[in-house]
Amino acid sequence: MKIAIVHDWLVTYAGAEKVLASMLKIWPDADLFSVIDFLSDEDRKHLGGKRATTTFIQRLPKARTRYQKYLPLMPMAIEQLDLSGYDLILSSSxxxxxGVLTGPNQLHIxxxxxxxxxxWDLQHQYLREANLLAGLKSKVARMILHYMRMWDQRTAAGVDEFISNSQFIGRRIDKAYRRPSTVIYPPVDTTGFNLQTEKQDFYLTAQRMVPYKKVPMMVEAFSAMPDKRLIVIGDGPEMEKCRAVCGPNVTLMGYQSFEVLREHMQNARGFVFAAEEDFGISPVEAQACGTPVIAFGRGGTLExxxxxxxxxPTGVFYYQQTVxxxxxxxETFESQASRFNAxxxxxxxxxxxxxxxxxxxxxxxxxRWNEARLGDAFDCNPVLGLADTGLLLAAAQKL
Incomplete structure (x- = not known):
């Protein structure tokens, strides 16, 4: 069985790439494909040193830093990857x-x-954050997103089985594609975060400072509570907004090493989270340290x-992204502190x-592979009797 694993793009080592790394641990001999591959040597170690076969976008100007600008070309690019020689295609999408092209004798999961x-459902939020609500650029952006939506829905027919990373995303798949999915939660490196029962008197948030993470909102909230201390780890385009509303009780540490992040997660009184995430790895990492979570009550954190x-309980939810x-x-978290156990x-x-x-x-x-092989056998010989089914399934399982 020849296996191909297809990933969107390889630029940084984040949540999706951690899933890819685990998939490559399961199937180390699989060939890797991606729209672009600009991983650093350090990040590539997580993938066993494997390099991806890429598309023509890899060679376009500024593809390393401005690859998002080539999004309208990516549907065509991904369809140019030749996977015809593979039996099993696994996409991490x-x-x-x-949207890779596959044939009737190939299994695509x-x-x-x-x-x-x-x-899809975040189009209007994206347009607001990109300041594309009006004008010619807005019209062009809406046309591109409309095309991407149609292409995304059409290519869902080429997938034999969907796996969703949470029940929340399973509902989004059903809305977009009208297809069922099986939930398999993504891997979290719980062994890299040690339990610590003694906590210090500060709260922590750690994430990229991009608009949907709502980091300035968290900074503003704690700045209005001078008796409480917040430490913020992470950097990004929202850093200046954070500085503008930052009080003396809030420390903006910027980007930090994993060791510094882990130390603060282990010592924090609580981990604060304000994003609506598909799954959300950092709240799980915090809990692995024995640290309870104060989280926005939508998306994957509910799971x-x-x-x-x-x-x-392991945390407190709030249901509006407001100060x-x-x-x-x-306040609720502190009044219920006795209920949380590391x-x-x-x-x-x-x-x-x-x-x-x-x-x-x-x-x-x-x-699914065994079921597909069993189905192929019946297609080749439709007069197979039910008595042969057990033998055939046992043979398929040995393949």
Whole structure:
């Protein structure tokens, strides 16, 4: 069996790339394909040193730093990848990877981090954040997103099985493609974060400073609570907005090493999270350290954090991305502090460990592969009797 793994683009090592790394651990002999591949040597170590076969976009001007500008070309680019020599295609997709061309004798399983967010339900948010609500550029952007939406829906027909990274994304897949999916939560390196039961008197948030993460809102909320301390790890385009509303009780540390991040996660009284994420790895990492979470109550965090309605809560939810809502959540968190237990947080995080992902992913793919081979055998010989089914399935499982 020849296996190809297709990823959208390889530029940084983030959440989607951690899923890819685990897939390559399961199938180390698989060939890797991607629209572009500009990973650093350090990040490439996570992929076992494997390099991807790329598309023509790899050679276009400024593709390394401005690859998002080539999004309108990516559907055509991904379709030019020749996967005709492979039996099994696994795509890791949040944009275009699932759109590779496959034939009737190939099995295509797509692990979907999300349907293209900015082309579907988040289109209007994307246009607002990009200042594209009016004018010629707005019209062009809307035309491109309309085209991407049609292409994304059409290419869903080429996928045999969908895997979603959360129930939240499963609902988004159903909305966009009208297809069912199986939830396999992404891998979280819980072994890299150690349990610490003794906490210090500060809150932590750690993430990229991009608009949907709402970091300035969190900074503003804590600046209005001078008796509480917030440490912010991360950098990005929203840094200047954070500085503008930052009070003396808020520390903006910028980008930090993993060791510094882990130390702060282990020592924090609580981890603050304000994004509507597809899954959200950092709240799970915080819980792996025994640190409870104060999280916006939409998206994947509803599946990874146990709220106060649970007998063994691991966090508090708030339901509006506003200063007032977060302030009230912090007050609730402190009034209910006796209900949070560091070991309970750790136990909750362990259900998202890497070994669990690798086991569930391998079992799912092997089962679908065996079912596909069994179906091929019946197609070739439709008069096979039911008595032969057990023998045939046993033979397929040995392949």
């Amino acid at each position: 949040h944009a275009v990877a699932k 797509s692990y979907v981090h999300s349907p293209i967010r900015y082309a 990874t954090v146990r709220g106060l309605n649970d007998d063994n 007032a809502a977060l302030t009230a959540a912090i 070991r309970t947080c750790r136990e909750n995080a362990l259900q998202f460990a890497e070994k669990r992902f690798e086991r569930e992913m391998r079992q799912f793919v092997e089962q």
